[in-house]
Amino acid sequence: MSANAPGQAAGIDVARSDAIVVGAGIVGAACARRLAEAGLRVTVLEREAAPATHSTGRSAAGIRVQFSEAVNVLLSAASLDEYRAMPEAAYRPVGYLFFVPPALWPAHLEGYELQRSLGMPVERLTPEQAARIVPARIDDIAGATWCPADGVLDPHGIAMAFLAEARRLGAAVRLNAPAQAIANAGSPAAARWQVRTPAGTFEAPVLVNCAGAWSGEVGRLAGLEVPVGPARRIVFATGPRVEPRVFPLTVDAGTGFWFRSEGQRLIFGLSNPEDTGFEEGIDWPWLETAYPVGLERFPWFETLDLDRKASWWGYYEVTPDHQPVVGPMPGAPGWFNACGFSGHGVQQAAAIGRVVAAQVRGQQPFVDVSSLSIERFAAGAPAKRESLIV
Template sequence: MAQVIVVGAGIVGAASAYRLAEAGLKVLLLEKEATFAQGSTGRSAAGVRVQFSEPLNVLLSYHSILEYQRIPEAGYRPIGYLFLVPEALAEAQEEALRTQKALGVPVERLSLEEAREKVPFLEEGLAFATFGPMDGVIDPHGATAFYLKEARRLGAEVRFSEPLLGGERQGGLWRVETPKGRYEAPFLLLSTGAWTGEVGRRLGVEIPIWPVRRVVYATAPAPFPHAFPLTIDLGTGFYLRSEGERLLFGRSNPEEPPGFTEGVDWAWLGPTLEAGLARFPFLSELSLDRRASWWGYYEVTPDHNPILGFVAEGLLVAAGFSGHGVQQAAMVGRLMAEEVLLGRARSLDITPFGLERFLKGSLVGERGIV
């Protein structure tokens, strides 16, 4: 019998399974798909950054990036994140910058002239820029494969094509069922991303996490050389970055309803480009590659921050990252192991991200959601 059942073989579940197995626990990982990283992990834009406003988000990402730096399979590339700050958000971004510096993470305040050395843009309405030199991108598939390999090496069992159909708590154990069998363990960890609300209902637990579609558009190879950091116009939420000879770009649609809507939203391309061209006129020189564009899901909570830790007896959740799961997974895996072994996480205080915050109305005011 397993001591911990982990549900979900994305990067968060894989990292958690690895750290739980490393701690000497017998781990069973169940994944509904035929292989790993088929949900939000595999469709991520792959960015990692420390530029958040809330200390816990800063530290979750910082410690995760430090770990990715040590894992060759993670393919970490410090291309940087460049935030273009409008006048209206200048004071809030200055406060976030002070928080980041107080925590000892590397973030720089740039003049607009300095920022334009990294990517050309129109300065109208902007106050300054911030740049994170340790921010960048990783290979989510490579990192997830590494964690699963290490988990198996340490004795974890990984079962694919086994969706969790239901379960209940009986006699101090979680007893769950898949199409292929029944399993039981004292602890059950849901790292099921956008599907967490649905999976929770199968266990009789209400978890406020919903899927919201997000789209990444890709250009054809550009007619000019470029090596742009992941650049975000905070005024509109439009972002872009170089990926080889292409550019990737996107912008979250605030009107996108929750749900498992499938396919690239081509109707949102126009509003996205309108915002992008207003700041980055050079985009008019590029053509779109529809076949290289893709879509995936954000796993969204009421305050767009994750739910971490115990939500019921023996039941833990690590989900709801609203696009930040890849960048925080490494540290979250360590913290979930501490939750199980020690009764609560010790390396970082994750109580601000507990489920009970929604019951108390104490939502997390993270301003760095893109």
């Protein structure tokens, strides 16, 4: 029976498949591609009229291996290996540069040593060396780290390529299909997840929750608690610059302020920890906080003009510890989560597709993601969390 073949369940026309992927962003696209590659009949359900229109399409598009947790280093490194080979990824190794103050330097060096031990080409720089890459005020900087393999890419192009490959392998992608109700039409031991949408009702023994900022809501539709919610992030853009210099993605680790080149412009941002929930639009008053923070570290920002029309906003999908939730849902056979990436979904999507496909087949993933299990929240606050958050 094809993925869209109608069946009967409680008098309802149902399209049955082997796996339902909820969400057609870059993570959902990667999971769909790998599940289809494994021989499963896959149905992707996307709430919008086009794939990759939320966090994926509005990403700042960076990829890095500079993380404080080994699982994040390995997932990003494996994804980067895939993206390098994809013309659609348009990968550009412009590098990531972190300026680090004394209070954060010891912990940052631990992360640096971890990255080096895992074979990552990260370099330790003096403040003066870093300032030769990006001019900055360095009188209160202890040191810097630089990885020339980090860079930027095209998240939308990657997602569309993954979906095209999934379709080639037989997957069906249903747009304008937000989940309205989710129930187990089977038994506690042998689930048949049934998802009702405006585009029809779909059923499969496996459901992968890749709904991004909406992943918590998708879980609640099934009576499950998935600790993922939205946090708005603003990307401000300058006007075109005359100077041809290309800046790497540069982070002031003490404040979290970041910027990088985007064509002739610079884009920059600073996370507002209070900006949670499904707020929409650009928070222009936040610019009054973000810009002075950037100006303090990079005084030459005063020469830049802001282009309001080129600026944009999007959602992070965040968890309490800023680590993703990856793997099976306890007490819900056949339900898998791949969400809550807290700004790192684009960087890790390719690897996560492989991880989830292995988990669905009952195999050990090529990266140990046990630390990302949702069960870590059952005993309270996790012992460790990713500290290199941008």
